[in-house]
Amino acid sequence: MTDETPNAEPPRKRRKDERPAEIIEAGLKEFAEKGFAATRLEDVAARAGVVKGTIYRYFADKDELFEAAIRSQVAPVFDHVEALVDAFPGSCEELLKAVFRRIYEQMFETDLNVLMRIIISEGGRHPKIAEYYYTQSISKGRALLTKIIARGVERGEFRAGPASDLPMIVLAPAIMAMVWTMTFDRFDPVAAERFMAAHIDLVFNGLRANAAH
Amino acid sequence: MTDETPNAEPPRKRRKDERPAEIIEAGLKEFAEKGFAATRLEDVAARAGVVKGTIYRYFADKDELFEAAIRSQVAPVFDHVEALVDAFPGSCEELLKAVFRRIYEQMFETDLNVLMRIIISEGGRHPKIAEYYYTQSISKGRALLTKIIARGVERGEFRAGPASDLPMIVLAPAIMAMVWTMTFDRFDPVAAERFMAAHIDLVFNGLRANAAH
């Protein structure tokens, strides 16, 4: 009856290569749930299946782990989209819709929401991280949107409005969806589908009824 | 030369009535800047011109101060607007614009941004606070928007679109403006004016050029 499983794994394993990624993943989730300051490295360790001391073999301190966690996730959000934009055969409206869909997909089906949650709630206090995310992702996204909208205007599909100068505003409802799920979803849940449908409708058509002029 | 100013105020003052408000104000700002977990009660005390122990005469613990700080700010955001809505003489479009203007004003000229900053970044981890804010502010705001949009649809000013079911989506660009100023404004500043102009244009007109359809 005493715990003596015969084929038990050795309690300790050396896995130099896998560890950092595992610790980063655990850290990312803890940081997203608790915030940077309230995250305990011991919890991160537990989640990664190691002991606190092990973290320090791979990361100098909490800040460095935090940075590494962010960096690990930033990469591919807009990359997929980038190819799409240049090669897209259809109308700019269809293209933009495809981009929106992609963003909602990533936001609700991958760890992007974890990253955004961290950026939104900690970005202000960690300029390094905010800047990194800005240069790696946001600025690219903005450039992409600028291009799509400019093309749409050129082709006569879109009006030449202030969105040409502030293109990220067409993503605002997606940001709101993120903030909403972070804070109020518990009391007033909104399905991603509904948000996306309303988003697309509003951004293309606006509220106003198509009156005479 | 030794510090013996003749008319110096007594170093200690008893101000039972003013203290709580001062501590709350100091707390609010510290919480907004550092976040709940990273805020040090000693800093709050210093900012309020008292000593840490004094805080505990008025608040049981850090959580209670936090709650008090939130509650102190929630009150009047939509109240001003509420009167406006019922009495407004003009079109629904003008009414909505007035509401938007009011929100941007409050967001950038009062402490509303401080509150929103806290709600956005800490709401997820403090359900009590999020729920309080939701019931006190958000739900009222939503009801108001619902009313305005329904009226607009009725009068033929607005299309009957998904925004009727998800009215807060028309505020999304304002939320985005808030998130933006919290995180990326440092690297890529956007004036509130520009944001608001783009917001209004997008929400009423949408992107699409008014083609024959």
Add this chain to the structure above:
DNA sequence: CAAAATAATGACCATAAAGTCATTTATCAT
């Protein structure tokens, strides 16, 4: 103008969590 009442202080305690490091042990090279 005492003397009681209590706001404010600052020194203190308790605890939690970051960070360190000598020891243990899995893995690798010979």
Add this chain to the structure above:
DNA sequence: ATGATAAATGACTTTATGGTCATTATTTTG
């Protein structure tokens, strides 16, 4: 097999800060 290497451990130290409380000083009041 055996010794060398270094990954992993866990017990330890340090520090920070939330929270307490006896003492001090300012009002109040009788």
